[in-house]
Amino acid sequence: MIQNRTFWGKYLTNTQLDLSIASYTKVPLTWGEDSYIPEFNKLYFIMEGEGFVRVNDKTYYPKPGELYLLPSGTVQAYGTISGNTFGKYWCHFTSKLNDSQLFDLIKTPVFLKTHNQEQLKSKFEQLIFYSEKEDISSGFRVHAILLDFIAEFIEKSGTVNLNTRTVPSYDKMDDIVQYIEENLDAPLCVDDLASIANFHPNYFISVFKKYTGLSPIQFINRQRMERAKHLLITTDYSVSTIAESLGFDLSYFSRMFRVHIGFSPTNYRDMVSMSALSKYGE
CATH class of the missing domain: 1.10.10.60 (Homeodomain-like)
Known part of the structure; x- marks a missing residue:
């Protein structure tokens, strides 16, 4: 367990973030995959519908208004459970700190219940907007939004398990x-x-x-x-x-x-x- 939290808190902000895609999707009935290990992190913000996601050996049934963070390197599965499929904002991104993955060092909850859906929706729309632009400043905007999402998970999860023993x-x-x-x-x-x-x-x-x-x-x-x-x-x-x-x-x-x-x-x-x-x- 990390002792010097002030130092490591500053150091973790040096994480290199790379967004590969951001979008809004009303998923089809065929949406699903079983037992795979992604090399990227995923954020799902559920707006409507129902389905499931599995992280390692635990299954979740996301509800509208919930924000999910599915870290790379974990065994995952997802799929539909009825014709009322998910409508969700989502993105894929990597988060590397030197030779390590950020979420190998920071253990956060899988999901948060949000209290201001409109604000979170606006963040995702900004993320999508800036991810599609090619000017220099847009990269900074994308990083700022991703860092804001990560900070939300850290701040609202209570005690975060910071683990350096894995490296x-x-x-x-x-x-x-x-x-x-x-x-x-x-x-x-x-x-x-x-x-x-x-x-x-x-x-x-x-x-x-x-x-x-x-x-x-x-x-x-x-x-x-x-x-x-x-x-x-x-x-x-x-x-x-x-x-x-x-x-x-x-x-x-x-x-x-x-x-x-x-x-x-x-x-x-x-x-x-x-x-x-x-x-x-x-």
Whole structure:
């Protein structure tokens, strides 16, 4: 189970999404397939009718207003059960994160009951519209809508099972990230981190950058700046005390904070404090 949810929550948004098709269909009586494993994810938004879908060993009977997410790599089946067939918005898309599938790492429910069908219908119509356009901006629109659908499943499913154990490299990176978080006030070097993962230092750097997008040192410095931001906002510690707690001398800390955040530590604290006062009218 992932420990550092803040980091992995940000990292998972780097998922590469590729929409292959989006449409609305009133399915025919012949609609159906049994026990196959698709290499793409499917979204079904049921508008009318009845039928069934099966994911692994569980069968569902979707109702109008329900949104289904059928992940790639699962054993699936679907079909009709009467002449009152489904009318549904649907799409097929892939979601890869490096060498893994997103839904191997995130376990979401198979379906959600929606409370605003018109809003969801509008999203699908936009998805269809932008998927058929060829201008550059449409690709961004498509990705935004797909990410919005995924976020809906994550937000409305309660506790989402985030599982890195299925991919050993993710599991090791999770341990490393956790170790870094717990030791931001200590000297951290690549050789020590590599030994924790049982990797050669050069290989460790390559794997770490692949899974975080940053070198180990860049990542450590970014996490220290995030910790500094938190301390500046939530405590009355002096800037020099915060710098010392993160292993920096004051001048180097101030320069690094400005490079990463765009403000000096003092200006950042003042800006956030003024924003909070304005928000609450104090």
